Amino acid sequence: MNFFKSHFWYNKSQRNGVFFLVILILIVQIVIVFIDFSSDESTTVNSKEVLSFHQQIDSLQAIEIEKRKPKTYPFNPNYITDYKGEQLGMSLEEIDRLLVFRKTNKFVNSKIEFQKVTKISDSLLNKISPYFKFPEWVQKKNQKKQKQNSNLSLLGTKQSYYKSKKPISTKDINKATAADFKTINGIGATFSERIIKYRTKLQGFSYGYQLYEVWGLEKEVAEKILSTFTIVDKPVLKKVNVNTVSFKELLKNPYIDYSLCKMIFEYRDEVAELQDISELKNIRDFPLDKYDRIVLYLVAE
Structure with missing residues (x-):
């Protein structure tokens, strides 16, 4: 009995304190239950500020992803491993062809030889070949070979030009025939017809530089055409x-x-x-x- 009495017997000031504490707790509970603390303000998800913020986050994420991408450094393609080849986008068959070739103690000394051995696509070759790094003596050998081929090609072009030079029916590019265009070195049946078709679409060339717009026509070939043909009279276009x-x-x-x-x-x-x-x-x-x-x-x- 004395045990309970010691825990539940309070003097007057203590009882008042307990009473006020109970009252305070009840008031807080009432406030929480009956008063709405939610804000009437709403945030528009599609507002310019929010969209701009999301764009900044996406931009930072893209930069971070780009930073994490493994960088490709110059390398000798003769020593490509399975892991390296996979990183470059090569298939297992293409990598195996290179490894089999290397087991014969042979080396590829140019990107053309690399493609011939591995049989990779042109698109993949164009993507990875800028990182090829061959020994210095191989590079000098390739440069010498390219120079020789260039000289032979130039000689052949000149000979072909003088042999195939034929008279043209007109100097006016807007009246030239397919046969006229074919007298230009580098222009065959396909391009001559393509030039005439594009000329028809334009209702005639009004500016010489419009010739550069012909699909697939190289700039050097277009310059040859313009050195032979000119716009004598501008076409009358339908406006x-x-x-x-x-x-x-x-x-x-x-x-x-x-x-x-x-x-x-x-x-x-x-x-x-x-x-x-x-x-x-x-x-x-x-x-x-x-x-x-x-x-x-x-x-x-």
């Missing part, structure tokens, strides 16, 4: 009114794709009517480098 032309008709312009056509129509709707064709330059992201060729087929009326 369309940019203020009234339809979307489908505007797409026929050889220098206007779908996205640019859409931008022109949006700008036309915005300004109601273009007073001058040069207003196209006001369009955001307009390809100014193509302006002179685009307006060949347009007029603002």
Whole structure:
């Protein structure tokens, strides 16, 4: 009895303290239960600030991923291991062909020989060959061989040029025939037809540099053509009114794709009517480098 009495017997001030403590606990509980502390403010997930923040995070993540990628240093392709070959993107068969070749105590001394032995694709060869590092004596040997081949090729080109030189029917590039173009060294049946087809698409060459736009035509070959043929008379092109032309008709312009056509129509709707064709330059992201060729087929009326 005395044991319980010693634990539950309090004087008046202690009882008051316990009473006030109980009251305080009850008040806190009531406040927690009946008062809403949630904020009315909401954060828009798609706000510019949030999107910008996420873009910064993605950018930092991309940089970090790029830093973690293993770097490729110059190496001698004769000593590629299974692990190294896999890192470079080679298949097990390609690596095995190299290892079998090396077991014969032979070496590959150029990227062409490497491809011949391993049979890797052109795309993979172009990707990894810049890192090939052959011994200095091999490099000098390759350079000497390349120089000899270059001289032989140049000699053959000159001989072929003088042998195949034929008279042309015209100097006007817009009237030249396929046979005329084929008198240029490096131009065969395929490219001569391709040039004429592109010339038809343009309604004729208005600028000499438009020849460089012919798909697959090398710059050196194009320069040979322009040294022989010139634009005697500029073609008379069919122009369309940019203020009234339809979307489908505007797409026929050889220098206007779908996205640019859409931008022109949006700008036309915005300004109601273009007073001058040069207003196209006001369009955001307009390809100014193509302006002179685009307006060949347009007029603002």
